[in-house]
Amino acid sequence: MLFIAGAFDSVSVIVRGSIVQLVTPDEMRGRVSAVNNIFIGTSNEFGALESGLTAALFGPVLSVVGGGIGTILVVIVVAMIWPETRKIGALDKNLR
Numbered sequence: 001m002l003f004i005a006g007a008f009d010s011v012s013v014i015v016r017g018s019i020v021q022l023v024t025p026d027e028m029r030g031r032v033s034a035v036n037n038i039f040i041g042t043s044n045e046f047g048a049l050e051s052g053l054t055a056a057l058f059g060p061v062l063s064v065v066g067g068g069i070g071t072i073l074v075v076i077v078v079a080m081i082w083p084e085t086r087k088i089g090a091l092d093k094n095l096r
Contacts, residue, residue, distance in 0.1 A: 017036075019088065021033070051063060054066065054067070
């Protein structure tokens with residue numbers, strides 16, 4: 001399962017990187033990529049800290065279940081607040 005989770009994470013990194021490169025205007029691409037890399041670089045460490053603290057306080061099972069529920073809630077809230085994220089469409093539309 002760890003291998004599968006890692007493989008899906010790698011695909012996620014490629015998709016997010018592609019979206020940043022394809023959707024960002026040329027004059028902003030460097031700055032947006034830099035900020036994106038900072039967030040990606042710190043998110044793993046922050047996530048590990050949060051997971052460890054949550055598991056220590058509530059136990060590993062509640063930590064995993066709560067993290068899954070939290071992820072689903074974040075996706076729903078983002079889709080509601082920024083509906084344009086649901087309309088991104090095919091990644092290759094800007095290449096045509």
